[in-house]
Amino acid sequence: MQSNTTTPDKRQLLELLAHSLSAHFADFSAAAASAGLTAMQAKTLTVLRRAPASMRSLADTLTCDASNVTGIIDRLEKRDLVRREVSPTDRRVKILVLTDEGEKAIDMIRERMEQVQTGLDKLSDKERSELFRLLTTVFPQ
Amino acid sequence: MQSNTTTPDKRQLLELLAHSLSAHFADFSAAAASAGLTAMQAKTLTVLRRAPASMRSLADTLTCDASNVTGIIDRLEKRDLVRREVSPTDRRVKILVLTDEGEKAIDMIRERMEQVQTGLDKLSDKERSELFRLLTTVFPQ
DNA sequence: TATTGTTATACTCTATAACTATA
DNA sequence: TATAGTTATAGAGTATAACAATA
Numbered sequence: 001m002q003s004n005t006t007t008p009d010k011r012q013l014l015e016l017l018a019h020s021l022s023a024h025f026a027d028f029s030a031a032a033a034s035a036g037l038t039a040m041q042a043k044t045l046t047v048l049r050r051a052p053a054s055m056r057s058l059a060d061t062l063t064c065d066a067s068n069v070t071g072i073i074d075r076l077e078k079r080d081l082v083r084r085e086v087s088p089t090d091r092r093v094k095i096l097v098l099t100d101e102g103e104k105a106i107d108m109i110r111e112r113m114e115q116v117q118t119g120l121d122k123l124s125d126k127e128r129s130e131l132f133r134l135l136t137t138v139f140p141q
Numbered sequence: 142m143q144s145n146t147t148t149p150d151k152r153q154l155l156e157l158l159a160h161s162l163s164a165h166f167a168d169f170s171a172a173a174a175s176a177g178l179t180a181m182q183a184k185t186l187t188v189l190r191r192a193p194a195s196m197r198s199l200a201d202t203l204t205c206d207a208s209n210v211t212g213i214i215d216r217l218e219k220r221d222l223v224r225r226e227v228s229p230t231d232r233r234v235k236i237l238v239l240t241d242e243g244e245k246a247i248d249m250i251r252e253r254m255e256q257v258q259t260g261l262d263k264l265s266d267k268e269r270s271e272l273f274r275l276l277t278t279v280f281p282q
Numbered sequence: 283t284a285t286t287g288t289t290a291t292a293c294t295c296t297a298t299a300a301c302t303a304t305a
Numbered sequence: 306t307a308t309a310g311t312t313a314t315a316g317a318g319t320a321t322a323a324c325a326a327t328a
């Protein structure tokens with residue numbers, strides 16, 4: 001079986017990527033909103049779900065200025081989703097830890113995403129592997 | 142040649158999509174910033190580059206409330222990148238048209254994106270076609 | 283001296299609700 | 306009445322600069 005379409009050029013692929021990622025972001029925002037969170041707050045919880053982090057390293061991961069993280073964490077801490085702890089080795093550093101409620105919130109959002117993103121279910125195992133490989137090539141980790 | 146990796150599950154694909162989204166958005170924001178624009182302003186110019194649109198339809202395309210569009214267009218119009226015209230058929234409707242300078246700005250950003258997104262250059266024609274097909278399947282237009 | 287985190291400031295984006303002018 | 310667009314308001318994210326505490 002052979003495709004009868006011509007190879008898409010770089011511009012077409014960029015437009016499709018923009019559209020696809022935009023759709024993904026809309027879904028993520030909606031999933032976050034279903035837990036009463038913004039996309040940025042949900043992303044922050046996702047990062048801290050993997051491992052606790054300092055304010056500094058969180059700012060690097062979120063690629064935003066450190067001054068922004070203060071406000072983001074303030075709002076999450078006010079809702080008992082995140083806890084600030086003082087580092088035992090460097091008293092300047094705050095270690096950010098997810099509370100049990102914070103873990104529950106991000107796990108719920110992640111489940112919601114798996115329910116909503118039905119497009120991925122249309123792919124065969126072989127196609128999933130190929131999409132994974134291609135995206136990793138285009139956006140190296 | 143055969144891959145020795147197992148098929149990624151849905152969660153892994155979702156995480157990769159999130160990572161790709163972040164990387165692409167960071168690149169787009171940087172490209173927009175190089176023209177002194179925010180990502181939202183650049184996206185607005187991208188939409189209007191295809192065809193003029195009313196405030197209402199632009200709000201639908203940007204998936205935000207109509208009240209936001211007023212401010213976004215205010216700022217773009219103040220810099221002579223966009224022009225409001227009154228619709229000849231319905232005097233309530235404003236038609237948004239890109240100025241020559243607005244066209245120049247978004248074309249420059251698009252060129253910058255093509256230079257920056259070098260990941261796509263790593264793909265063969267066949268891989269580009271396959272990525273296009275897979276993304277269209279997962280995120281239908 | 284350098285780094286971590288915070289505060290102050292200003293701007294943009296966001297949704298909601300109330301308003302106007304047209305249809 | 307219903308729709309298109311605006312205004313007012315409040316909250317969230319953003320960068321910059323200045324600051325205190327600690328290394």
